[in-house]
Amino acid sequence: MIxxxxxxxxxxxxxxxxxxxxxxxxxxxxxxxQGPVVSGGPVVSKIILVGQAPGDKEPVLGRPFAWxxxxxxxxWFQQAAGLPEEMxxxxxxxxxxxxxxxxxxTTGGDRVPSDDEIAxxxxxxxxxxxxxxxxxxxPVGKLAIAQFLPQPRLDRCVGxxxxxxxxxxxxxxxxxxxxxxxxxxxxxxxxxxxxxxxLGLISRHPSFQSLTNT
Ligand code: SF4
Numbered sequence: 001m002i003x004x005x006x007x008x009x010x011x012x013x014x015x016x017x018x019x020x021x022x023x024x025x026x027x028x029x030x031x032x033x034q035g036p037v038v039s040g041g042p043v044v045s046k047i048i049l050v051g052q053a054p055g056d057k058e059p060v061l062g063r064p065f066a067w068x069x070x071x072x073x074x075x076w077f078q079q080a081a082g083l084p085e086e087m088x089x090x091x092x093x094x095x096x097x098x099x100x101x102x103x104x105x106t107t108g109g110d111r112v113p114s115d116d117e118i119a120x121x122x123x124x125x126x127x128x129x130x131x132x133x134x135x136x137x138x139p140v141g142k143l144a145i146a147q148f149l150p151q152p153r154l155d156r157c158v159g160x161x162x163x164x165x166x167x168x169x170x171x172x173x174x175x176x177x178x179x180x181x182x183x184x185x186x187x188x189x190x191x192x193x194x195x196x197x198x199l200g201l202i203s204r205h206p207s208f209q210s211l212t213n214t
Contacts, residue, residue, distance in 0.1 A: 040094030141178030
C-alpha cells in the first residue's frame with residue numbers, strides 16, 4: 001500500500017500513480033483470487049471508472065473490460081459521447097472493486113468476491129482516490145455502486161448523479177448498470193431509458209467535457 005505524503009511537493013501525481021500501479025500489480029493478498037492483477041495502467045485523470053472484478057479473459061489480455069462486456073461498455077460511450085475505446089482507456093482511470101479474477105462458481109458463472117476480498121482490495125481504491133482526487137466517478141454494476149451508495153438498486157440510482165465521499169475526497173457519482181450480456185436490465189425499459197439518461201449526465205459533466213475538449 002502507498003503511504004501518501006501529499007506535502008511532498010516534488011512528487012508528481014504521475015509518479016505517485018505509477019508507483020501505486022507497480023505495488024498493485026504485485027499484490028497477492030487474496031488466497032482464492034486468480035492472478036495476475038488486472039490494471040488499466042497509470043492514467044492521470046479526474047474521472048475514475050470502477051468496475052466489479054475482471055473475468056477470465058482480462059488477466060490474459062492484460063486490461064480491464066477486454067472482452068464482450070467491454071465491447072458493450074465502450075460502445076455506450078462511443079454512441080453517447082463520441083469517445084472511442086482507445087481514447088477512453090488513455091483518458092479515464094479504470095479501477096475495480098477487486099482487481100483479480102475470482103474464479104468460476106461450481107454452478108457456472110464467475111464467483112462473486114467475498115467481503116474479505118472486497119475489504120482487501122478497498123485500500124487500493126482509497127489510495128487511487130487520494131492520489132487522483134477525482135471529480136467524477138462511474139461505478140459499473142451493483143457491486144461497484146454499493147461501494148458508493150447505500151441503495152444500489154439500479155432503477156433507483158441509474159440516471160441520477162450523487163454527491164459522494166471516499167478517502168476524504170468529494171465527487172459526483174453517476175452509476176451505470178453492468179454491460180454483461182447476462183443481465184437484460186439495460187436492454188429493456190426502464191433500464192434502456194435510465195441508461196441513456198446516465199450517459200447523458202456523464203457526457204455533460206464538466207470533467208468529461210474538459211476531457212473531450214483537450
Ligand atoms: S483482489 Fe485486490 S487485494 Fe486481492 S489479491 Fe487481487 S489486487 Fe490484491
